[in-house]
Amino acid sequence: MKRKAKQEIEQEVVEKPEEEEQMEGVLENGDVDGEGQDVEEEYEEMEAEEAEEVEGKAENGNGNVNANSHVNGERSTFKVLGNQEMKNLETLKVTSSWVQNATTFSATIDSSTSQKLSKINLPEHLTVPSAISTWFPVQYSVLPTLFSEISSPPALRPRDVAIAAPTGSGKTICYVLPVLAAVGSTPSNKLHAVILVPVQTLVSQIVDEFRRWNGEDGVAKIASLSGANEFEKEARQLAAYPPNVIVATPARLVQHLTSKIPPPIDLSRLRFLIVDEADRMGKLMREEWLELVEFLCGGMERVACLNDIIRQRRAPQKIVLSATLSKDVEELHLWNLFKPRLFSATATKSEDISAGIAQVDHVSGRLALPASISHRLVVSEAKFHPLAVYQQISRNNFNRTLIFVNEVASSNRLAHVLKELCKGEFEVDFFTAQLFGKRRYKMLEKFNKNEKRVLICSDVLARGTDLNRVDCVINYNLPADDKLFVHRAGRTGRAGQDGYVISIGDKESKRLFIKMLKVTNLWGDTVEEQMEEYLFEKDMERYTKSLESLKAVVGNQHKNGSRNEKNNTKRSGFEAKRKSRPNAKGEKPWLKQKLEQTA
Ligand SMILES: Nc1ncnc2c1ncn2[C@@H]1O[C@H](COP(=O)(O)OP(=O)(O)OP(=O)(O)O)[C@@H](O)[C@H]1O
Numbered sequence: 001m002k003r004k005a006k007q008e009i010e011q012e013v014v015e016k017p018e019e020e021e022q023m024e025g026v027l028e029n030g031d032v033d034g035e036g037q038d039v040e041e042e043y044e045e046m047e048a049e050e051a052e053e054v055e056g057k058a059e060n061g062n063g064n065v066n067a068n069s070h071v072n073g074e075r076s077t078f079k080v081l082g083n084q085e086m087k088n089l090e091t092l093k094v095t096s097s098w099v100q101n102a103t104t105f106s107a108t109i110d111s112s113t114s115q116k117l118s119k120i121n122l123p124e125h126l127t128v129p130s131a132i133s134t135w136f137p138v139q140y141s142v143l144p145t146l147f148s149e150i151s152s153p154p155a156l157r158p159r160d161v162a163i164a165a166p167t168g169s170g171k172t173i174c175y176v177l178p179v180l181a182a183v184g185s186t187p188s189n190k191l192h193a194v195i196l197v198p199v200q201t202l203v204s205q206i207v208d209e210f211r212r213w214n215g216e217d218g219v220a221k222i223a224s225l226s227g228a229n230e231f232e233k234e235a236r237q238l239a240a241y242p243p244n245v246i247v248a249t250p251a252r253l254v255q256h257l258t259s260k261i262p263p264p265i266d267l268s269r270l271r272f273l274i275v276d277e278a279d280r281m282g283k284l285m286r287e288e289w290l291e292l293v294e295f296l297c298g299g300m301e302r303v304a305c306l307n308d309i310i311r312q313r314r315a316p317q318k319i320v321l322s323a324t325l326s327k328d329v330e331e332l333h334l335w336n337l338f339k340p341r342l343f344s345a346t347a348t349k350s351e352d353i354s355a356g357i358a359q360v361d362h363v364s365g366r367l368a369l370p371a372s373i374s375h376r377l378v379v380s381e382a383k384f385h386p387l388a389v390y391q392q393i394s395r396n397n398f399n400r401t402l403i404f405v406n407e408v409a410s411s412n413r414l415a416h417v418l419k420e421l422c423k424g425e426f427e428v429d430f431f432t433a434q435l436f437g438k439r440r441y442k443m444l445e446k447f448n449k450n451e452k453r454v455l456i457c458s459d460v461l462a463r464g465t466d467l468n469r470v471d472c473v474i475n476y477n478l479p480a481d482d483k484l485f486v487h488r489a490g491r492t493g494r495a496g497q498d499g500y501v502i503s504i505g506d507k508e509s510k511r512l513f514i515k516m517l518k519v520t521n522l523w524g525d526t527v528e529e530q531m532e533e534y535l536f537e538k539d540m541e542r543y544t545k546s547l548e549s550l551k552a553v554v555g556n557q558h559k560n561g562s563r564n565e566k567n568n569t570k571r572s573g574f575e576a577k578r579k580s581r582p583n584a585k586g587e588k589p590w591l592k593q594k595l596e597q598t599a
Contacts (some may be wrong), residue, residue, distance in 0.1 A: 098340045099327055105141040107166050107345035108371045109496030115140040120147070125185035126177060127215040136170035136495070138163065142343050146178035149317070156309050160318040160337035162278075164325035165345040166370045167490020168466075171321045172209050175274045179245055180213055182271045183220040189242040191265065193272035193316075194293070196250050198280040200226035202464045204441060206247045206276070220244045225252045228440070235261040250281065250289040257292060267296040270316035277463045278320035279331065279483070286334050294336070302336055312338075323490060324367055324483045367486050367520050373493035375501045375524070377513070380531035382506045386414055387536045387543050389474055390421040392502050393454065398471040400447065401426075403456045404488050406477035408432045411456045413550060414476060418454060420546030421539065430456035463487045466494065475503040478513045482520040 106113040114134035120143050122128065135143070142163060149158040165171050179193040197203055203226040210222045223243035225234050235256065246253070246265070256265055273293065275281060282288075294300040300315045301308065320335055325344075332340075345368075369375070380388045393401050405411045415430040422428050427450065431443050447455045448468040456476075461467075462484060470492040479485040493499025505513055510528075517523040536543070 095327060096329055096332060096340075099332070099342055102164075102342035102344040103141060104344055104346045105137040105165075107137075107169070107368060109136050109169060113137045120144060122177070123147075123181045123185075125218070126180055126213060127218075129212050138165040138169050138171055138343065138345065139173050142174040143177060145341075146174075147181060150178060150181050156313045157315050157338060158317045159339040159341045160335075161320075162325060162332070162335075162337065162340055162342045163319065163321040163344075164342065165321075165323065166368055167323040167487060168370055168494025168496075169323075169345065170495065171323075172206060172276070172466075173213075174321070175272065175276075175319050176206075176209050176213055179272055179274075180210070180218070180220055183244045185219060187219045188244065190269055191243060191246065191267065192270070193245045193274060194253070194267065194270060195245070195247045195272075195274040195276065196253065196281075196289075197247070197276045198249065198463065199460055200228045200249055201440065201444070201461060202276065203247050203249060204228065205464070205466055210245060210247070222247065224248070225256060227252060231255060231259075232261075235259065238265065239263060250285065254289045254292060257296060265296075267293065267316075268298050269314070270297050272319060273297065273316040274319045274321075275335075276321050278335070279322045279324055279326050280463055283331070283334065286336075290334075290336075300336065300338075303338060324486055367482050367522055369486060369489055369501075369522060369524070370493045370496075370499070372496055373489055373499040373501055375489070375503070375526040377503045377505060377510060377526055377528045378531055379505055379507065379510050379528065380536075381533070384531070384533065384536050385476065385504050385506075386417045386421065386546075387539055388504055388531050389414075389476060390418060390539065391531075391535070392474070393422070393472070394425060396472065396500070398500070399451055399453075400467070400470050401454045401472045401474060402461070402467065402470050402491050403454065403474045403476050404462065404479070405456060405458060406480070408434060408458060410477065411458065413554075415456050416550045416553060417543070417546045418456070420549065421542055422454060426452045426454045428454045428456070431461065432458045433460045459484060459488070461491065465491060467491060469497070470494075470499070472500040472502060475501070478503055478505055478509055482516055482522055485517065485522060 114136055116134060117128060117132070119140065120135060142161070146161070163171055163174055175193075175195065179195075182192045195206060197206060203224045207222050207224045210220065211218075214220045214222070221241055221243045222245045223234075223238060223241075225246060225248035227249065231252070234252075238256065239262070242263075248256075253265075257267075297316050298312070298314060300312060303309055303312065315338070318335065318337055320337070326332065378388050378392060389403065403414070405414060411430045411432055415428055418426075419428045429443055429447065431440070435443060443455075444465075444467065447453045455467075464487075473489055473492045475485070475488060479488055489499070489501045492501065503513065514523065517526070
């Protein structure tokens with residue numbers, strides 16, 4: 001082999017390319033240290049070793065050559081750098097087998113995909129509310145499995161469940177009913193389930209759903225733990241009425257789990273650990289609360305052997321749900337699911353599934369809007385956006401409209417202008433995270449109960465919020481990413497009803513927005529509408545007037561703001577609320593002062 005390589009090298013020496021001849025010329029002429037002959041031999045040896053190494057690599061069949069690879073038993077010297085072929089790494093799409101083998105159901109909700117109530121045997125103590133006449137596809141797909149595991153518990157712990165279905169498809173009932181079935185019809189103080197949701201508005205909504213199914217004579221005790229209530233008050237209620245079901249935000253649950261106020265919440269006999277809007281919990285959720293909760297449940301480490309399974313046989317069943325549940329292995333890995341089973345909506349009707357289509361592209365990991373939602377992109381100059389919003393609402397005569405903005409400041413300004421423009425036609429309110437406690441729920445109740453409402457809000461309402469018949473969702477500020485677009489849009493078109501989504505943009509912002517939606521197949525049959533200036537002429541006078549009054553209001557706020565800074569009397573809502581409470585003796589000294597001043 002050595003001789004062969006040498007011959008090849010000799011041949012190469014004859015056909016050496018130009019630069020090598022130059023180098024040779026340099027060696028002969030510019031031979032500074034008078035060792036031209038040895039240098040040339042050394043060069044030939046290096047070439048020979050190089051050729052051997054390459055052949056050795058081919059023989060070994062491996063692509064990795066290192067400095068100490070032994071070819072034919074002889075130690076080779078260091079590899080000449082620069083000979084590697086640089087190839088782009090292929091991105092490997094790794095999908096867990098349980099995601100591939102999902103139990104699929106139709107994403108479309110209509111008479112052909114819904115099932116009769118009699119198809120599922122409900123426990124006697126559960127009363128079906130009058131508004132429910134059929135089971136939606138996700139409910140009919142998930143409930144029988146969970147009910148059977150409650151009526152005849154498996155020897156070891158039941159498989160964890162992941163549910164991926166579009167917004168408004170009825171995922172909440174998929175865990176409300178199994179939890180109430182597990183609680184049973186005899187009163188007890190055992191904590192059966194903990195449900196975790198990312199925002200406090202969802203906590204109260206899910207507690208209402210539990211109460212709706214629990215009925216007047218239901219025995220289940222439901223507790224809500226979130227920033228909407230005072231911590232001490234919640235602790236007193238937990239002590240006085242030990243709950244069977246806790247619905248909480250993660251931060252408030254951890255506060256109770258780690259507080260010194262007895263009795264601690266006992267998670268050791270939990271049957272369900274449920275996380276709704278799971279993909280909203282963020283990548284740090286394991287460090288922030290999941291480790292602690294799993295530890296207090298008796299330990300739910302990753303199962304590695306039969307001993308682990310036996311030791312964890314009483315561990316709670318995890319159920320994670322979302323309309324945008326990621327298929328990403330890393331994100332799913334964070335949940336540490338035990339032999340997980342995925343229930344995922346398809347983008348097709350149920351008959352396609354029964355036809356046994358081999359590769360049904362189910363929704364999980366791929367974002368999709370409910371079929372009943374239509375989307376329109378309205379493009380106009382930024383200065384006319386409030387007018388465009390007003391004209392779209394009044395032209396379509398929407399009864400309830402939700403307008404999403406990205407900053408609190410723009411919600412105040414937009415609310416002021418829209419109040420002027422909609423005067424006499426629609427009632428305009430705005431809802432932001434700054435609203436505290438009861439005021440939040442009063443605002444939502446007003447919106448749900450009355451007609452002709454416009455509610456301007458931040459993304460605190462974007463996920464999971466189930467408002468009564470929202471006809472239209474308007475993206476006044478375009479959503480930052482596709483998931484947020486899906487969740488905002490999902491506030492309308494719920495339970496199979498028709499819904500309209502209008503996104504307001506200008507020439508610059510629309511390009512990125514269109515690109516984002518096209519990449520994730522959310523552009524679909526979106527209609528694009530250009531609103532030119534002449535269309536706004538008829539409302540221009542009122543619009544100008546509203547802008548002037550806004551300017552006056554903003555001017556006064558700046559003046560007051562500077563005055564408050566001087567007197568330092570400006571207080572946040574929370575601080576104001578705290579200061580307005582009676583003192584330890586039950587007196588309200590601030591009220592006495594106020595009465596003296598007015599007297
Ligand atoms: N079987 C049913 N029949 C009629 N209405 C239903 C049924 N199931 C759920 N609903 C109603 O559909 C609406 C949406 O339900 P739900 O909030 O559970 O959807 P979701 O999938 O959790 O939505 P999101 O992903 O936005 O949280 C609710 O108003 C609920 O009362």
